[in-house]
Amino acid sequence: MTLAAEIDHNGTSPEKLLAPVLSSFWDQPESWTLDTYRRHEGYEGLRKALAMAPDDLIAYVKDSGLRGRGGAGFPTGMKWQFIPQGDGKPHYLVVNADESEPGTCKDIPLLFANPHSLIEGIVIACYAIRSSHAFIYLRGEVVPVLRRLHEAVREAYEAGYLGTNILGSGLDLELTVHAGAGAYICGEETALLDSLEGRRGQPRLRPPFPAVAGLYACPTVVNNVESIASVPAILNKGKDWFKSMGSEKSPGFTLYSLSGHVTSPGQYEAPLGITLRQLLDMSGGMRAGHRLKFWTPGGSSTPMFTEEHLDVPLDYEGVGAAGSMLGTKALQCFDETTCVVRAVTRWTEFYAHESCGKCTPCREGTYWLVQLLRDIEAGRGEMADLDKLNDIADNINGKSFCALGDGAASPIFSSLKYFREEYEQHITGKGCPFDPARSTAWADDKNTDGKNAHRGVNA
Incomplete structure (x- = not known):
């Protein structure tokens, strides 16, 4: 699906404008x-x-x-x-x-x-x-x-x-x-x-x-x-x-990749500066019966946002001022059925696997982040592990040979900032509170079969 949106600089809702540029004829034969x-x-x-x-x-x-x-x-x-x-x-x-x-x-x-x-x-x-x-x-x-x-x-x-x-x-x-x-x-x-x-x-x-x-x-x-x-x-x-599109410092059109627990995921072409709230309005919002819990503005290597950031302008300055990065404009949206710890663990496993091994902070740091996150997710963690997670991420961030290390640290910092209580629940409850075997929170989820309701970042 492709859309372009004309942004009113007064911050009002966008007007749907079916005049995309890069995607203007994607739906035509050949x-x-x-x-x-x-x-x-x-x-x-x-x-x-x-x-x-x-x-x-x-x-x-x-x-x-x-x-x-x-x-x-x-x-x-x-x-x-x-x-x-x-x-x-x-x-x-x-x-x-x-x-x-x-x-x-x-x-x-x-x-x-x-x-x-x-x-x-x-x-x-x-x-x-x-x-x-x-x-x-x-x-x-x-x-x-x-x-x-x-x-x-x-x-x-x-x-x-x-x-x-x-x-x-x-x-x-x-x-x-x-x-x-x-x-x-x-x-x-x-x-x-x-x-x-x-x-x-x-x-x-x-x-x-x-x-x-x-x-x-x-x-x-x-x-x-x-x-x-x-x-x-x-x-x-x-x-x-x-330059008539977008914002003063971030002009033009771009492709936003909307994915996750949304009604109509896909590519949305719009001027820079549109908000996630406006994109969700165009795409039918979160899946029926669910609400937004957290999302990434530019892929998993950018600090995550929450519901409070729905109106952040999705341009380089707006997202940066809110504490994240626009990155590749990969808007991954997760609802309340997603375990933050599990999502961050899966992302960190990816970065550990993809680390080239050239520098010590990234090679060793991502490995130990994975070990700690797996223990916390499985209910084997301790409260001291949360500070240890933060410390290891700090030793990777800005100290690795390339930006892969920074990307691996971003989900750690941001998830601890916004969802530290959820990490603590895994530790005090000796397991994931989102586990279907331990919770009844999945009974009303009509979009799953009950057996595979919790699938972390792949949901």
Whole structure:
């Protein structure tokens, strides 16, 4: 499901506006083909970009205010501007399509339904940074998406949008699609570059940054799929059109991944600054008979929120001011039947499993977090374990080699902040109060069979 919403800056409820951008024709037959894309003004942005000087193009994207959609929100045009010119080295663009954050599901649907938006954005970006070779690093498990992307690249070559002398501009560009082997750490940009070079995916020490010494030790821009796919519309419809949406510091449209215990989960395309309350109003709210207990604004690696944060503007500044991060805009919503301890345990098990092991705080810290959480969940914990959890998370946060450690610590800190009493109930009650065998809270849950009512983060 896709929607766009027009936000009233006075904070009133959004007006439903069925005019999405990236997802405007996802529901049409064969939306992934070149013919369908061209019927919706596909590759018109590229033509306008090629009529500009590369430096002017970079300035135009920078002035639009487009910020990276992969998590950190770094200005896209500024990242392009960092690439040194006249250095005599090859320049590379690498698109990070290794979408692995638990709860995040925006880039893969985008590539499956509209891959040419990414390809057009790649050509525009490569023209801007003077690159003649681009790479898409795709999560290898999503084979249907891989096949569809390969076909879209073939169509683009055949139509003259890739290859030599693109649209008579003199631009030559080769595009390589690379399938990763399924490692969460390879979503970190420098680990991705190591993997792309054929080495074990582990984060690099910075500096030097990728803009100076990235892929094959050459200047490299690493951008998220949605960031690059948003560029063609900006060129085609104008930066002022783009800035008319969203907020002053977080302009434009974006994809929100709404999942969990909601009536209608899916992708909701809306201007930045919409609230979860407004998105839930559009999606039918929480499942019938249940209420929101906690949610993540940007995937499991961002500090969780509760009901009191329903009206937080979902842009980079609003979410940051409330104590979390917008991240990948993965809005995982959990109702009152979900055990917070169990959910955090499952997330932490994921981070422990995916830790590359390069640095001690993350490698050892995530392991011991899992041991403590499992004991607490099973009723074997002690009150002192809660302070120990907090202490271990503090020893990981800000002290690990990359952001995976910070992401693992976030659910610990935030869950102890908002749900410490629930942790204590596991300890004093010698087990999970949400366990169907110990509680009658599941009797009225009409959406489950009673046997598997409690499934933590997979519910």
